[in-house]
Amino acid sequence: MLTILVTGATGNVGQEVIRLLLNQNCQVRAAVRNPDTATEILSVHPTAGFSDHSIDRVPFNFTNPATFATAFQGVDKLFLVRPPNLANVRKQIAPALEAAKRAGVKQVVFLSILGADRNPILPHSKIESYINRLGIPATFLRASFFMQNLNTTHKEEIKTRGELVLPAGHGRTSFIDVRDIAAVAVRTLMEDGHSHKAYTLTGGEALTYYEVADIFTAVLGKPIHYTNLSVWNFIKQMRDRGLPMDFITVMVGIYTTARLGLASHVTPDVEQLLARPPLTVRQYVEDYRQFWL
Ligand SMILES: NC(=O)c1ccc[n+]([C@@H]2O[C@H](COP(=O)([O-])OP(=O)(O)OC[C@H]3O[C@@H](n4cnc5c(N)ncnc54)[C@H](OP(=O)(O)O)[C@@H]3O)[C@@H](O)[C@H]2O)c1
Known part of the structure; x- marks a missing residue:
């Protein structure tokens, strides 16, 4: 069974990804800075609420490499969210990606942003490049405005x-609902054939x-x-x-x-991936x- 580590698990998209993965045949691990407040946040989820308080939570902080080994141990796939407050990719994101590579993570699904392919100044663009440089098979979800x-x-x-x-x-x-981004993320994590792909997700x-x-x-x-x-x-x-x-x-x-x-810009990617309109x-x-x- 796949083990999937979800970063940004208390955030907009991460919470939805956790909610959907709980219904899939996989082990879900929520990477959180503070496991106690994370439980509180996840239990008051806006549209679902998590009745299950037993979600596997592991301490993880992008800026604390001491948390990486345990968090990535046995992980097959990573859902990667760049916290908006971390802009220095080399110092604040790259070390975690290197740890993921060392741990043998087989696919990263990265929540990127519309235009990351055209604007190399964006941290998301730098993260995409760094993942490619490390050679981890990846899926880039370039999302429009939430x-x-x-x-x-x-x-x-x-x-x-x-x-x-x-x-x-x-x-x-071209506003997109984070529930659609999460649905696409789960599809690309659970299904074969989405590595080395980039999708532009819009409403x-x-x-x-x-x-x-x-x-x-x-x-x-x-x-x-x-x-x-x-x-x-x-x-x-x-x-x-x-x-x-x-x-x-x-x-x-x-x-x-x-x-x-x-x-x-409006793209057909969400509809094609979910077989329903956004x-x-x-x-x-x-x-x-x-x-x-
Ligand atoms: N907003 C948009 O319209 C939009 C559109 C396209 C792409 N994006 C991108 O989507 C990403 C997520 O943005 P968002 O606004 O939705 O944020 P968010 O995911 O709701 O919140 C940030 C998440 O990162 C976690 N976090 C913060 N600092 C951390 C650290 N040092 N180590 C580990 N986890 C940490 C937070 O956990 P805690 O509970 O510990 O604080 C929280 O779960 C960003 O990269 C953003 O640029 C946003």
Whole structure:
């Protein structure tokens, strides 16, 4: 039976991957920084909740090589998530990949990002290159913008002020639901034939934030407005709210990409891999509505 190690197990996609792998014929091991808080997080999963507290959890920290040997012992496949706070690939991610290689991991399924193949500055691009250099068979899942950013990063402004405040202009984004990314990840982990492949994972439609706000308004039954800020006004508002400048810079980068129309690409990959259309923004808002009420 395959043993699969899931990093980012408490995160957006990792939680869903764990949930789906629990129904597969494999041993699932959640790699977590803090096993106690991980249990709490996994038990209040937004759409499922894990009744099974016996998920095998192993301490793992990308920046603490002492955790690697135990975490990777006996692991056949690795679901790799780069924590957003770790940008120095050489120092903070590569040592774990080298440990995976030493432990004989046979496949890495890496949660990458749309455009990683075109933009070598992105940490995801560097990670893809490093995995290839190590020669570990890999599957790269280059994902578009997550719908779930709207119930995490943007939850409070939607819930309390009825607005979405972004510098994304009229640009379109091919939002993807992390549940679809996880379903693809599980397929590529459990099935043969996905090594040495890269998939570009998007939703089935690219929407402007005006259209997203309209969907929220219809589903929640209260007006939600998109406040289309200039980049400078956005930075000022975020500073006023006390957000750190490095976080604001990442947000500006992401929403400028959307503003320029560079996040609007729609691919057939999710539908081809799952044999069903991707989840829609409307379905997502319906399923997660309790976050904004
Ligand atoms: N958001 C998007 O729209 C989007 C789109 C495409 C790709 N991506 C990429 O997807 C990845 C995940 O992003 P996300 O925002 O969804 O984050 P996330 O997976 O929800 O959260 C980060 C995860 O990493 C873990 N973690 C943090 N520091 C760690 C460390 N030192 N060692 C081990 N684990 C650590 C966290 O665990 P703890 O519980 O210990 O904190 C958490 O499980 C990122 O690489 C991002 O660039 C994001």
